[in-house]
Amino acid sequence: xxxxxxxxxxxxxMDGELSVPENLKVLEHLNLCRPCGxxxxxxxxxxAQLKSQLGSVQAPAGLAxxxxxxGVAPVTAFRRSLGRSRLFSAAAAAAFFLVALTFVLSSxxxxxxAFATEAATKHKETRDGFCGQHRDDCVCVCDNCCxxxxxxxxxxxxxxxxxxxxxxxxxxxxxxxxPTGASIWRHRGQKVCWTVYRDEAGHAITHGLLTTKIxxxxxxxxxxxxxxxxxxxxxAGNGMTCxxxxxxxxxxxxxxxxxKTP
Amino acid sequence: xxxxxxxxxxxxxxxxxxxxxALRMTGEGAAAEDLVQETFLKAYRGYARxxxxxxxxxxxxxxxTNAYINxxxxxxxxxxxxxxxxxxxxxxxxxxxxxSEDVERLADRLGDAAKRALDRLPPEHRLxxxxxxxxxxxxxxxxxxxxxxxxxxxxxxxxxRALLRRELADFARQEGYSQEKTQP
Numbered sequence: 001x002x003x004x005x006x007x008x009x010x011x012x013x014m015d016g017e018l019s020v021p022e023n024l025k026v027l028e029h030l031n032l033c034r035p036c037g038x039x040x041x042x043x044x045x046x047x048a049q050l051k052s053q054l055g056s057v058q059a060p061a062g063l064a065x066x067x068x069x070x071g072v073a074p075v076t077a078f079r080r081s082l083g084r085s086r087l088f089s090a091a092a093a094a095a096f097f098l099v100a101l102t103f104v105l106s107s108x109x110x111x112x113x114a115f116a117t118e119a120a121t122k123h124k125e126t127r128d129g130f131c132g133q134h135r136d137d138c139v140c141v142c143d144n145c146c147x148x149x150x151x152x153x154x155x156x157x158x159x160x161x162x163x164x165x166x167x168x169x170x171x172x173x174x175x176x177x178x179p180t181g182a183s184i185w186r187h188r189g190q191k192v193c194w195t196v197y198r199d200e201a202g203h204a205i206t207h208g209l210l211t212t213k214i215x216x217x218x219x220x221x222x223x224x225x226x227x228x229x230x231x232x233x234x235x236a237g238n239g240m241t242c243x244x245x246x247x248x249x250x251x252x253x254x255x256x257x258x259x260k261t262p
Numbered sequence: 263x264x265x266x267x268x269x270x271x272x273x274x275x276x277x278x279x280x281x282x283x284a285l286r287m288t289g290e291g292a293a294a295e296d297l298v299q300e301t302f303l304k305a306y307r308g309y310a311r312x313x314x315x316x317x318x319x320x321x322x323x324x325x326x327t328n329a330y331i332n333x334x335x336x337x338x339x340x341x342x343x344x345x346x347x348x349x350x351x352x353x354x355x356x357x358x359x360x361x362s363e364d365v366e367r368l369a370d371r372l373g374d375a376a377k378r379a380l381d382r383l384p385p386e387h388r389l390x391x392x393x394x395x396x397x398x399x400x401x402x403x404x405x406x407x408x409x410x411x412x413x414x415x416x417x418x419x420x421x422x423r424a425l426l427r428r429e430l431a432d433f434a435r436q437e438g439y440s441q442e443k444t445q446p
Binding site: 011015016017038039041042043044045046047049050051053054055057058059060063064066067111112113215 | 277278280281282285286291295298299302319359360361362364365366369372373376377380394395396398400401419420423430
């Protein structure tokens with residue numbers, strides 16, 4: 001891809017509107033071309049700045065109450081035609097509506113890009129593993145600390161103990177990656193068992209099963225813009241999401257290809 | 263009761279988003295609150311018609327957009343005329359880009375300059391920009407919310423960004439900073 005093409009595609013790239021192959025081409029060019037990378041960094045900084053200054057406005061505290069009052073409107077409409085017991089139900093519904101709206105600011109669904117930024121940061125923090133670290137919230141299963149056969153059971157036990165369930169069933173051995181450790185990431189009050197895999201060339205994939213909700217379509221989503229590492233989000237049922245963070249685009253592409261190949 | 267509770271549960275994550283967009287479109291807090299209230303009421307009344315599995319946030323923004331457009335058109339004494347010459351000045355073929363260092367230096371003052379630039383955008387361009395940039399709606403979702411083709415969404419977004427960049431570039435020059443210029 002040439003510079004003028006990369007710049008022409010930059011907004012679409014940052015909006016997440018390119019196809020996966022086009023996305024990867026732009027990302028590859030931005031990684032290799034310093035001037036274009038600079039333009040991208042500037043645009044990213046500008047968008048982040050505008051978002052933080054103009055996009056963080058919150059609704060006034062009283063608006064939720066006003067809306068709850070307005071929510072009585074359909075209830076009062078019932079009053080004219082329904083009996084006393086139905087009226088009681090309608091009043092209870094209005095009260096429920098009021099209570100529900102008081103939680104308005106408590107647990108929003110996460111946006112893929114915002115989450116991907118957090119996951120990419122977590123990747124940087126954990127990609128080297130936990131060898132030699134003596135903490136309750138991490139475990140090392142690298143070749144120095146654990147036999148290859150014992151690594152997966154050890155991770156499963158760690159996850160079961162810390163999070164209350166086994167790690168998810170994704171297997172990265174087909175890509176040449178082996179598990180080397182895991183730690184607990186407290187994300188929005190939920191514990192995530194964040195697992196680290198490495199290959200012989202020194203690449204790392206970090207991975208976790210997220211229980212908080214992400215606002216995304218049903219299929220897998222590769223989030224490349226706004227973060228330094230590609231992040232793959234895969235819906236995993238029960239509202240959970242499998243998250244994979246890669247060192248670079250080539251590894252993300254290899255992972256995608258391996259999932260399509262039976 | 264179940265429907266009301268379910269509806270209340272579903273709308274709660276979007277209150278800030280709807281208010282933010284309403285505020286930027288109306289320019290006034292009380293009007294924005296009215297617009298959000300109208301949106302919630304219309305959404306509640308039409309909730310039975312919401313198709314399960316489709317995008318709830320995009321659906322809410324469709325209602326907000328319609329409420330805004332209807333109200334705006336009703337109040338406006340004269341039709342809105344978009345001055346495309348102003349949005350995309352003739353002869354201006356280069357788009358300025360900021361370096362991340364410039365953005366950092368100008369950080370505190372960028373917000374006000376951007377607000378002024380946004381207010382100068384024609385409403386239909388501003389709305390597309392807000393929905394894309396701050397609410398992360400896809401082009402397809404914006405196209406559906408505004409009932410316009412995706413190509414229109416893209417051209418409005420392109421023009422909105424071009425104007426915004428130029429306004430911010432002018433502001434930066436006044437502040438003593440220069441930006442790179444690249445072909446769009």
